[in-house]
Amino acid sequence: MLVQKLRLQRGWSQQQLAQLCGLSVRTIQRIERGQPASMETLKALASVFEIEFSAISNEDNMATATAPELEEQHAFLQVRKLKGFYIHLTQYCLMIPLLCIINLLTNPSTLWFIWPALGWGIGLLVHAAAAFEVTPFLGAQWEKRQVEKRLGRPL
Template structure:
């Protein structure tokens, strides 16, 4: 997690870090997810971030992504939700532009692209409301209750 924090603090993508450290993008991804890293990999990363190798090795061995402190885990989940929403929004915008252009070129007298745009737009809007935690159909403990419910069913069988 320290490597991801340091990378994001510098505003680097995984590709940029891979280029600067002369490692593969796959190696960066594996290390950020808590996978094994060789001493050579840790040294390269420590050199790039100008920190001691022991600091990176110690931090890496302390937490895997599932064992993060609660506040950091929630922050990572929130950032992923926001990233997912923005990806969805970009896909929606590009698709609507392509549908509109195709509609205007091939069949300009019938504006059919409006209907899927409205329907999909409602989905994008609800995704945004949920991602930014403005409106959520599931409270904080919903997932935990579902897991407990399914776990207790498995014990009775």
Template sequence: MEANSNFKNTIEYRKARRQAKEIRGFYIHLTVYCTVIPIVIAINLIFVPDFYWFPFTVFGWGTGLLFHFMEVRKFTPFMGKGWEERKIKELMEREKSNYEKFRENN
């Protein structure tokens, strides 16, 4: 029974560690965004004051940051909960079926 408990704890630890790394990666991304965007705005306003191109950068990068946040928080409204597991199962079954067809023909 103890071995099963240790195994479960190891799996839970690895999952928690992976999630912590994902969160850390998001915070690094957010910090870089908040540091670089003011520089981009300043460059735009100083060197090309006639055309405001910085909103494209803010919006584009901000959209990427939003998707990064959604990935880290496991917020997937487009595919729903369990989509990845179902897709993996579907792909594995398809691969198994293809393999069996191949074996039958050879």
């Protein structure tokens, strides 16, 4: 999360950061998703951001994360979920009218585009419910109860 935060503070895209570090864009994406990075990669990032290596190498240590850092990580994850939903919604809004036009130009007597619109629409609604955390089941409270249960703590 620190890499993403530092990148956004400087207004760089993932591609720009990758070029500055001599890394691939996929590597930057993996690091920003929280996957581990090699020491050489972390050194390159620390050099580009002009910070101490120890500051960037301790980023993955969740045991030392403070409450504000955990809240920030949660906020980044929530924003990623919302971004994914909005991309999904944009794809739907572009593709369904295109399918409708193709349908009407090729076979106007049969409106087959309705079936992909309905199926994809249902998937989009499920994605929205997950992104906006409006599901009455399997939400944050359910997760908390399950964690407490597995840890043997009273509910």
